[in-house]
Amino acid sequence: MAKSINIEIHVTDNIEKSLRQLKKKIEREGVVRDMKRLVYHEPPTQKKRKRLMRAIKNTVLKQIANKYN
Secondary structure, X not given: OOOOOOOOOOOOOOHHHHHHHHHHHHHHHOXXXXXXXXXXXXXXXXXXXXXXXXXXXXXXXXXXXXXXX
């Protein structure tokens, strides 16, 4: 079930810059979001509700985008 993720960064003399680069790559890959989803148990009803709310939001955004295009 565990998914392996390899993130490569080039470590330079400036360690702060390398850390910022690592944080950005982790954020873009969605590592934190996936870890939170695995750690916290979410009941099936809650999952279904979130999926429904996401679908409603996407539909509304598409309608707004089509209105102005």
